[in-house]
Amino acid sequence: MIKINENYLKLQASYLFSDIAKRVAAFQKENPDREVIRLGIGDVTRALPKACIDAFQKGVLEMADEATFRGYGPEQGYGFLREKIAAGDFQSRGADISPDEIFVSDGAKCDTGNIQEIFSNTIRIAIPDPVYPVYLDTNVMAGRTGVYQEGRFEGITYLDSTRENGFVPALPQGPVDLIYLCFPNNPTGATITKAQLKTWVDYARQERALILFDAAYEAFIRDENLPKSIYEIEGAREVAIEFRSFSKTAGFTGARCAFTVVPKSLMAFDEKGNAHALHGLWNRRHTTKFNGVSYPVQRSAEAVYSEEGKTQVRELSDYYLKNAHLIRKEMSGMGYEVTGGENSPYIWIDGKTDSWAFFDQLLKEAGVVCTPGAGFGKCGQGYIRVSAFNSYDNVVRAMERIRSALK
Numbered sequence: 286m287i288k289i290n291e292n293y294l295k296l297q298a299s300y301l302f303s304d305i306a307k308r309v310a311a312f313q314k315e316n317p318d319r320e321v322i323r324l325g326i327g328d329v330t331r332a333l334p335k336a337c338i339d340a341f342q343k344g345v346l347e348m349a350d351e352a353t354f355r356g357y358g359p360e361q362g363y364g365f366l367r368e369k370i371a372a373g374d375f376q377s378r379g380a381d382i383s384p385d386e387i388f389v390s391d392g393a394k395c396d397t398g399n400i401q402e403i404f405s406n407t408i409r410i411a412i413p414d415p416v417y418p419v420y421l422d423t424n425v426m427a428g429r430t431g432v433y434q435e436g437r438f439e440g441i442t443y444l445d446s447t448r449e450n451g452f453v454p455a456l457p458q459g460p461v462d463l464i465y466l467c468f469p470n471n472p473t474g475a476t477i478t479k480a481q482l483k484t485w486v487d488y489a490r491q492e493r494a495l496i497l498f499d500a501a502y503e504a505f506i507r508d509e510n511l512p513k514s515i516y517e518i519e520g521a522r523e524v525a526i527e528f529r530s531f532s533k534t535a536g537f538t539g540a541r542c543a544f545t546v547v548p549k550s551l552m553a554f555d556e557k558g559n560a561h562a563l564h565g566l567w568n569r570r571h572t573t574k575f576n577g578v579s580y581p582v583q584r585s586a587e588a589v590y591s592e593e594g595k596t597q598v599r600e601l602s603d604y605y606l607k608n609a610h611l612i613r614k615e616m617s618g619m620g621y622e623v624t625g626g627e628n629s630p631y632i633w634i635d636g637k638t639d640s641w642a643f644f645d646q647l648l649k650e651a652g653v654v655c656t657p658g659a660g661f662g663k664c665g666q667g668y669i670r671v672s673a674f675n676s677y678d679n680v681v682r683a684m685e686r687i688r689s690a691l692k
């Protein structure tokens with residue numbers, strides 16, 4: 286008899302963003318004449334930068350000619366892209382990362398979800414609350430948690446991110462082995478200083494723990510003093526894996542390209558206490574389960590590092606940041622307490638009421654989709670997340686509609 290992985294039964298009924306999409310679809314079915322403005326899931330709306338499109342098209346033409354055609358590429362990504370990433374994103378900021386420590390993939394969602402496979406099922410995990418649901422759900426699927434009770438899974442150390450701590454959690458009270466951190470944060474839009482990040486790196490070194498650092502939103506950092514990479518912090522090469530994405534940076538949500546950095550100096554231990562390089566383990570997993578990102582997409586991603594690419598990508602994030610600033614200004618003008626939106630495309634708003642009730646009110650009365658904070662964890666209750674990924678005109682209209690719905 287075929288049997289299921291019962292860990293799946295512990296999960297919430299559906300993935301947060303699928304749940305929201307279903308609610309919005311139901312609303313649209315009932316109200317076919319109402320136009321809905323989507324500021325929910327962080328999906329980009331602007332076209333790919335011209336430099337990326339030109340490189341993409343050139344790559345496609347190469348595939349059309351037998352002389353330049355490419356079949357399977359290296360699973361870890363083409364050297365031309367890995368070299369640009371190492372130099373452009375890390376070495377230029379004093380972070381000692383080499384091209385062969387970079388694994389190109391089809392998304393940071395997949396990588397942050399898959400990485401847990403290379404760790405023992407007995408490790409103790411610390412996860413922020415609120416949190417991007419993928420970190421938690423993939424550990425639930427793997428059987429690293431107990432049951433779900435009162436908004437939390439047994440067996441997880443939750444790191445509360447609240448107004449009181451500026452949405453940067455304190456170090457865990459008890460011992461943990463694996464720590465998920467995301468800055469600029471999804472969902473709160475909060476950022477972390479170098480000094481704060483150093484306390485995490487020092488903690489991980491002392492505890493022989495590992496930090497999974499999701500930096501998918503680093504392109505939105507405008508404050509020069511904030512770290513874009515955890516490897517800007519001394520000692521991080523020994524204790525951190527970093528995830529990056531071209532999705533929000535360069536508008537690649539539909540093109541799919543991201544990367545994960547696994548320094549060769551990272552070690553983890555077997556049951557007998559012998560050390561093993563995580564680079565080798567991840568390489569083994571990646572080469573077994575993944576066949577690489579398509580050649581034209583990698584050429585397109587490479588163009589992000591050209592002079593014109595850099596300018597265009599900056600314009601793209603500036604555009605969304607202008608939206609974010611408007612959302613911040615309007616929502617605080619209406620008397621709401623807001624976080625994020627300055628070095629981040631997400632604005633975290635204290636709705637002073639139940640998250641899902643506020644979500645429903647904005648959908649029904651203003652025709653605006655946001656994301657209920659409670660969907661990101663218990664500490665998200667009472668908040669909503671508004672995304673800046675839409676056209677400026679739509680953001681202006683969404684704010685007008687919200688203002689008139691809430692007055």
Ligand code: MLT
Nearest residue numbers: 325326327328394417471
């Ligand atoms: C979000 O809205 O949190 C993100 O778009 C989800 C994702 O990147 O997978």
